[in-house]
Amino acid sequence: MNGLGNDFLVLDARREPLRLSPEAIMKLADRATGIGFDQMVTMEPSEAGATAFMRIDNADGTEVSACGNATRCIGWLLMQEEGSKAVTIQTRAGLLRAFDGDAPEWITVDMGTPRFGWAEIPLAEPFADTRAIELQIGPIDAPILHSPSVVNVGNPHAIFWVDDVQAYDLEKIGPMLEHHPMFPERANISLVQVTGEGSLIQRVWERGAGITRACGTGACAAAVSAARTKRTGRTVRVTLPGGDLVIEWRASDDHILMTGPVATDFVGELDLDTLAFRVVDTPQAAE
């Protein structure tokens, strides 16, 4: 499946336990020799009474707590199965509610509340104000990028404010910042350009996956950080290379609502011994 081109291998382990090794995940994620995907998502039974538990692994085989685009995809799948208009999904970041968006094929997920404390992100050293932390790359007197806003929306994000998101070599600076000593658990790195009171343009280097066509939690992190630093209002349209997401940071309870499309690329069978994958159906975009 994919959400704005951020693509996923979705495994169903609700009836039989299934856990692939990091090596197997990396092999399957390889776009040259495997199926090719940004994240692998395994649906498992929920012990917390949710419709399902969703386990998330990055393409590099590391397990993580949150993935906005995949939560919309799993939300859509579960709603289709149940014939319902809302489901609850358990993740390592907490219980998330997914429901029908305003348009067909659009799903909204309540992503919960953002965390701004330096230890919650986490950062390697204390900062009283995480709206702009002291961090820069490049020459000391002429930094290439500096002073990101940082936030945890279930996973760690650093948002660098720029005038033109295309003007940077993200392939080069992304990994440097992802692995910067400031981020003990590494971080997702975004370039964000403010284009209006209610609009942003974003490019993301994802932790454990590299440049992706879209990042749902990244868009939530950008929207919350833009509102928090008074660059925009609390509802924004975020334009990513793969398309647009609408993010509302609700004033009444501080919850982040992410709305965007989902699509199913193909359905298949995976041989767990050889990791060979056989396509059995190629449905059109989710309806």
Ligand SMILES: N[C@@H](CCC[C@H](N)C(=O)O)C(=O)O
């Ligand atoms: N693509 C995702 C984020 C996936 C996890 C991320 N790379 C991390 O390591 O935290 C999204 O849509 O949010």
